[in-house]
Amino acid sequence: MRKLALLAAGTGLLALGAVVLFEGSSTAQQAPAQPPRPWVLSVEDSAGLKGPKQPIFFRHDIHVGVNKTPCQYCHYSVAEASEPGIPSMATCMGCHLIVSGRDSSDKAEIKKLRDAYNAKQPVEWVRIHSVARHVHFPHMRHIKVLGANACQTCHGDVARMPQVFKVQNINNMGFCITCHVQRGVNRDCTACHY
Numbered sequence: 001m002r003k004l005a006l007l008a009a010g011t012g013l014l015a016l017g018a019v020v021l022f023e024g025s026s027t028a029q030q031a032p033a034q035p036p037r038p039w040v041l042s043v044e045d046s047a048g049l050k051g052p053k054q055p056i057f058f059r060h061d062i063h064v065g066v067n068k069t070p071c072q073y074c075h076y077s078v079a080e081a082s083e084p085g086i087p088s089m090a091t092c093m094g095c096h097l098i099v100s101g102r103d104s105s106d107k108a109e110i111k112k113l114r115d116a117y118n119a120k121q122p123v124e125w126v127r128i129h130s131v132a133r134h135v136h137f138p139h140m141r142h143i144k145v146l147g148a149n150a151c152q153t154c155h156g157d158v159a160r161m162p163q164v165f166k167v168q169n170i171n172n173m174g175f176c177i178t179c180h181v182q183r184g185v186n187r188d189c190t191a192c193h194y
C-alpha cells in the first residue's frame, strides 16, 4: 500500500507539473483529452490489492474517483429497491464501444469486456457484501433517510478503491443495531429477520 501511495503522490505531482506546464505554454491545446489517472496499476497488481480479484479489473477509482460517474449510473436501483443493481454489460458498452484504454494492460481488460459482450457471456463478478439468507437489507429505506451519499457509511470510500473490499463487518448484527439504536429505528427481530 505504501508503494501505491507513493506512486499516487508521484503521479499527482507530475500531473500538477503538467497542468502548470500546459497553462504556461502555447501548447495548451495538446493537453491530454482524458483526465490523468490517480495511479497506474496493471491487472497483475490486482492480486496484491485488498478484496477479491474480479474477472475484469474494473476500477471504481477511475470510473468514480477520476471520471466522476455517479454511483447510481451503475447501481441503478439503490434508491428504489432492496438490491442496488449491478450494471449490465450494455451499460459498460455504452462507453466502451468508443472508450479504449490508454496502455496495453488497460486495453487487454477492455478487450475482455468486449469479447464477453460479443459472446453474450455476462461477467461473473465476485460478490463482496452479502448478508445471511435469513436477513433482509432494504437499500432504498436507508438511502431515503441517510441520503444518496451514505454509501460510504457502510462501504467505505469506494471512489478511491482500485478494487472493492469490505470495510465494515456487515455480517455482524451489532453493526446494524448500533445505528438503529442511535437513530431510534425499528429493532424488532422480524424487521430484519425472515
Ligand code: HEC
Pocket (backbone or CB within 6 Å): 034, 037, 041, 056, 057, 058, 059, 062, 063, 067, 069, 087, 088, 089, 091, 092, 093, 094, 095, 096, 099, 100, 101, 102, 103, 105, 106, 107, 109, 110, 113
Ligand atoms: C460513463 C462511461 C463509462 C462507463 C459506463 C464504463 N466505463 Fe470503463 N472507462 C471509462 C473511461 C473514460 C475509462 C478511462 C480510459 C483511460 O483513461 O484509460 C475507463 C476505463 C476502463 C478500464 C481500464 C482501466 C484502467 O486500468 O485504466 C476498464 C477495464 C473498464 N473501464 C471497464 C469497464 C466496465 C467493466 C464497465 C461496466 C461495469 C465500464 N468500464 C463502464 C468510461 C466508462
Ligand code: HEC
Pocket (backbone or CB within 6 Å): 054, 058, 060, 063, 064, 069, 070, 071, 072, 073, 074, 075, 086, 087, 125, 126, 127, 128, 129, 130, 151, 152, 155, 158, 159, 163, 164
Ligand atoms: C461504471 C459503473 C459503476 C459505477 C459508477 C459505480 N460502480 Fe460500484 N460496482 C460496479 C461493478 C461492475 C461492480 C462489480 C465488480 C466489483 O466489485 O468491482 C461494482 C461493485 C460495487 C460494490 C461491491 C459489491 C459487492 O459485491 O459487495 C460496492 C460496495 C460498490 N460497487 C459501490 C459503489 C459506490 C459507492 C459507487 C459510487 C461512489 C459505485 N459503486 C459506482 C460498477 C460501478
Ligand code: HEC
Pocket (backbone or CB within 6 Å): 071, 072, 075, 078, 083, 084, 085, 086, 127, 128, 129, 130, 131, 132, 137, 139, 142, 143, 146, 148, 149, 150, 151, 152, 153, 154, 155, 170
Ligand atoms: C446502511 C448500510 C448500507 C448503505 C448506506 C449502503 N449499503 Fe450497499 N450494502 C449493504 C449491505 C448490508 C449489503 C449486503 C446486502 C445483501 O446481502 O442483501 C450491501 C450490498 C451492496 C452491493 C452488492 C449488491 C449485489 O447485488 O452484488 C452493492 C453494489 C452496494 N451495496 C452498493 C451500494 C451503494 C451504491 C450505496 C449508496 C448509494 C450503498 N450500497 C449504501 C449496506 C449498505
Ligand code: HEC
Pocket (backbone or CB within 6 Å): 131, 135, 136, 137, 138, 141, 142, 145, 146, 153, 154, 170, 175, 176, 177, 179, 180, 183, 185, 186, 191, 192
Ligand atoms: C448508519 C445507520 C444504519 C445502519 C448501519 C443500518 N441501518 Fe437499517 N436503517 C437505518 C435507517 C435510518 C432506517 C430508516 C428508517 C425509516 O425508514 O424511517 C433503517 C431501516 C431499516 C429497515 C426497515 C425497518 C422497518 O421499519 O421496517 C431494515 C429492515 C433495516 N434497516 C435493516 C438493516 C440491516 C440488516 C442492517 C445491517 C446489515 C442495517 N439496517 C444497518 C439506519 C441504519
Ligand code: HEC
Pocket (backbone or CB within 6 Å): 130, 131, 132, 135, 170, 171, 172, 173, 176, 177, 180, 186, 187, 188, 189, 190, 191, 192, 193
Ligand atoms: C437491524 C437488523 C437486525 C435486527 C433488528 C436483528 N438482527 Fe439478528 N442479525 C442481523 C444481521 C445483519 C445478522 C448477521 C447475518 C450474517 O451472518 O450475515 C444477524 C444475525 C443473527 C443471528 C445469527 C447468529 C449471529 O449472531 O450471527 C441470530 C440468532 C439473530 N440475528 C437473532 C436476532 C434476534 C433474536 C433479534 C431480535 C432481538 C434480532 N436478531 C434482531 C440483523 C438484525
